Amino acid sequence: MTVTQAAPALSRAARGQVGNRWSILVLLCLSLLLITVDATVLHIAVPALTAALEPSSVQLLWIIDVYSLVVAPLLILFGTLGDRYGRKRLVLAGFVLFGVASALASSAANPGMLIAARALLGVGGAMIMPATLSIIRQVFTDRRERAIALGVWSAVAAAGAAVGPLVGGVLVGFWWGAVFLINVPILLALLPAAARLLPESRERERRPWDALSAVLSVFGILALAFGLKEAGAGSLLPLWMSALVFFAGTGLLVWFVRRQRTLAAPLLDVGLFRRREFTTGVAGVLLGVFSLVGLQLMLAQYLQLVMGDSPVRAAIRMLPLVISAITGGLAAAHILARIGMRATMSGGLGLVAISLSPTLAWGVEAHPVMLALCFIGIGFGVQVALLAASDTIMSSCPESRAGGAAAIEETAYELGAGLGVAVLGTITTIVYSPALHAVPGVSESGMDRARQSLANAAHVADQVGGTAGAALLGAARWAFVNALHTTIVVSVVLLSVTAAAVAMLLRRD
Incomplete structure (x- = not known):
């Protein structure tokens, strides 16, 4: 079926736009790349930023985290607004806001201004992200072409998050504000x-828009994400208050779901979750990103704090992960066509589990070749699984609800990333702290600080110096490796169970 046959109601101009679908894909992927890079670009720019603005530890946490905390709860809101008022105009408005916020962030004179600018960046990113998937669904009507387009999209999404620290490491050499200012000429x-x-939406939503549902979804996801992050970091709230915020967010989301079931024109079609393919696809995205982002953080710490790599060198050594992720995203469409949805998704998740297993035998010694092979398997497997999940999600809903479905998928990405960092990071901390026993020559207060994290242990060891400092650092490295092994076991079990569940739940193609 040709694109023109699939959409006979389109005007000649609109058909011309759809005919430029590959140019549209490039534009959408460049937009997505800006958003995903911005989520991680500050990881290496932190030292220079700290020297320039002198933020407190809590302010620094918010500078890094506020972007994702704002993006996650707004995706469903802007996804459904795009369905109702037009995705093109939302993308254009998002470009303008993202550019203005980037300029404000680069010229921030104090931490408060930078936090506010980062929050605005999150709003602009949330306006753009849902439209990137729903417009792909709109212009790529052929299932095989759409699978290729989604593969490119998922590869860009993974590559952007992975190369963010590398981009930050290069740009911060000129000036810390360059990590934001670079966005402005690109957006222009x-x-x-x-x-x-960009085409206009073909099927514009004309149904009533429920403001209360929008409020419930935004504050529910925001409270859920904030509670999870605080439970893992504990920087602002005690554990019991973090749990209270988490459960409050859960309650708001339960209220949101129940309200959608009673509305004649719901903000989000929760009935989509009754479709086995849709629900399985969302779960695949959530758990795939959970593993990728959480393990990426843990392995980056392994490279820097155990192996002694600098941030830039660690980012370079993780390039096989980036390259394999891009390759997996591009190859996934062909794999999908050959072996089917079920085998592609479950096989990709299984490959990640297998690729992680060799790391369980590692200590503090270097394994450069095996590490590169593990990264290749992780990146390729995750991207193949995510492409299959994305194709399942976008193919199981009508175009008029594509924005909402895309928002659900991208919210699963954000929540998966937050869960991966919070859960796997918390497991690492819980195992690391008691495994680090007292070291002769190090005070009790020094040991208490060293047990907080491996980074703190390295700082204390540097202050103590001599034989005692070297002994503390060696013991801390082994404690971290032990904690990392526990985290990997949890990830391997979770990935294996998910792969088996996908194989049972998805129908044979």
Whole structure:
């Protein structure tokens, strides 16, 4: 079926826009790349930023985290607004806001200004992200072409998050504000191209829009994400208050779901979750990103704090993960066509579990070749599984609800990332702390600080110096490796169970 046959109601101009679908895909992927890079670009820029603005530890946490905390709860809101008022205009408005926020962030004179600018960046990113998937669903009507487009999209999403620290490491050499200011000329080039190329929504929603549902979804997901992050970091709230915030968010989301079931025109079609393929796809995205982001953080710490790599060198050594992720995203469409949805998704998750297993035998010694092979398997497997999950999600809903479905998928990405960092990071801390026993020559207060994290242990060891400092650092490294092994066991079990569940739940193609 041709694109014109699939959409006979389109005007000649609109058909011309759809004919430029590959140019549209490039534009959407460049937009997505900006958003995903910005989520991790500060990881290496932190030292220079700290020297320039002198934020407190809590302010520094918010500078890094506020972007994701704002993006996650707004995805469903802007996804459904795009369905109702037009995805193109939402993308254009998001470009403008993202550019303005980038300029404000680069010129921030104090931590408060930078936190506010980062929050605005999150709003702009949330306006753009749902439209990238729903417009792909709109312009790629052929199932095979759409699978290829989604593979490119997922590869860009993974590559952006993975290369963010590397980009930050290069740009911060000039000036810390360059990590934000670089967005402005790119957006100035993308804005006119988007105005010319992007199609209008074919099926515009005309149903009532429920403001209370929007409020419940935003504050429910925000409270859920904030509670999870605080439970893992404990920087602002005690554990019991973090749990209270988490359960309050859960309650708001339960209220949101129940309200959607009673509305004649719900903000989000929760009936989509009655479809086995849709629910399985969302679960695959959530758990796939959970493993990728959580393990990426843990392995990055392994490279820097156990192996002694600098941040930039660690980022370079993780390049096989980036390259294999891009390759997996591009190859996934062909794999999907050959072996089917069920085998692609479950096989990808299984490959990640197998690729992680060799790390359970490692200590503090270097394994450069095996590490690269493990990264290749992780990146390729995750991307193949995510492409299959994304294709399942977007193919199981009508185009008029594509924005909402895309928002659910991208919310699963954000929540998966937050869960991965919070849960796996918490497991690492719980195992690491008691495994680090007292070291002769190190005070009790020094040991208490060293047990908080491996980074703190390295700082204390440097202050103590001599034989005692070297002994403390060696003991801390072994304690961290022991904790990392526990985290990997949890991940391998979770990935294996998920792969088996996918194989049983998805129908044979």
